Amino acid sequence: xxxxxxxxxxxxxFEEAPVELRxxxxxxxSVYLFWYVQYPNQGLQLLLKYLSGSTLVKGINGFEAEFNKxxxxxxxxxxxxxxxxTAEYFxxxxxxxPGRRALTFGSGTRLQVQP
Amino acid sequence: xAGVTQTPKFQVxxxxxxxxxxxxxxxxxxxxxxxxxxxxxxxxxxxxSVGAGITDQGEVPNGxxxxxxTTEDFPLRxxxxxxxxxxxxxxxxxxxxxxxxxxFGEGSRLTVL
Numbered sequence: 751x752x753x754x755x756x757x758x759x760x761x762x763x764f765e766e767a768p769v770e771l772r773x774x775x776x777x778x779x780s781v782y783l784f785w786y787v788q789y790p791n792q793g794l795q796l797l798l799k800y801l802s803g804s805t806l807v808k809g810i811n812g813f814e815a816e817f818n819k820x821x822x823x824x825x826x827x828x829x830x831x832x833x834x835x836t837a838e839y840f841x842x843x844x845x846x847x848p849g850r851r852a853l854t855f856g857s858g859t860r861l862q863v864q865p
Numbered sequence: 866x867a868g869v870t871q872t873p874k875f876q877v878x879x880x881x882x883x884x885x886x887x888x889x890x891x892x893x894x895x896x897x898x899x900x901x902x903x904x905x906x907x908x909x910x911x912x913x914s915v916g917a918g919i920t921d922q923g924e925v926p927n928g929x930x931x932x933x934x935t936t937e938d939f940p941l942r943x944x945x946x947x948x949x950x951x952x953x954x955x956x957x958x959x960x961x962x963x964x965x966x967x968x969f970g971e972g973s974r975l976t977v978l
Contacts, residue, residue: 759905782964793869793955793969794908801964840907844964852898852923853967857907 752777752843754856762862765833771826771859773841783824784842784853785815794840800824811835836863867891871956871970878946878977886941886973888956894968896959897939901925901952902972908955914939946977 757772775781782801786794798809805817815826824841841856872887890897898913900923910923914933928950930942939958943950954973959965 754907756907786967791972793971794957794967795969796966799964799966852910852913854910854924855900855908857905 752781752845752854754841754843754854756841756856756859758859759857760860760862762864763831764864766830768829769827769831769835769861771839771841771861773824773826773856775822775824775841775843777822777843777845780846782844782846783815783817784844785809785813785824785826786840786842786855787811788838788840788858790837797826797839831861831863833863833865835861837861869956869958869968869970871954871973873973874971875974876976878943878975880947880977882946883942883944884946884975885943886954886956886975888939888941888970889937890939890956890958890968891937892958892960892968893936894958894960895936897933898923898957898967899929899931899939899941900955900957902955903952911941911954943975946975948977951975951977 753776755774763769784799785797788794798807800807800817808814838858838860842853844853869890895916899911900908909925912931914920956970957967959967
């Protein structure tokens with residue numbers, strides 16, 4: 751079975767500073783990896799995804815993530831955050847192959863950008 | 866673009882009451898799913914469907930029923946609500962393959978007293 755661990759429940763950061771949100775996963779097979787963002791009182795939106803190929807994936811709003819197979823990690827980064835990036839961020843994993851394609855989410859990281 | 870539409874947005878129930886959360890999508894997606902979101906626990910999969918007439922259980926199915934009579938609709942039924950079902954519920958859909966983006970509704974906040 752697959753699982754996702756987001757190591758930080760909250761990350762406070764000042765505006766224009768860089769940020770990294772950490773995600774580790776566990777699976778017995780190859781996986782697809784995703785980051786979603788949830789703004790207050792809204793549903794989730796896809797930020798970026800890793801399916802195959804280059805391990806550095808660029809997403810919307812200036813975010814990027816790097817897939818590291820040996821460390822089973824998929825950390826999310828942004829070089830300079832804005833107040834509007836304040837939200838909750840979820841890492842998710844889906845196993846490759848036929849059959850069930852359920853998406854398993856981590857517990858979330860709340861990014862708090864301070865002026 | 867309607868996308869994924871959930872109703873109602875808010876609901877308060879008493880223990881033992883029943884209700885149905887509605888979910889409809891207009892993107893002709895094969896895959897639909899229900900998640901519940903609780904503080905500190907992320908999103909947990911309740912039930913999902915890979916097409917009309919096909920449903921399966923997720924991680925936390927107890928106390929919930931689903932059916933999929935059409936491609937567009939995927940209602941979630943609580944037959945006898947319990948306080949432990951107080952949560953925010955999200956419906957999500959995607960095209961058939963597992964690599965695609967999940968599109969989420971805006972959520973339904975349910976309180977069971």
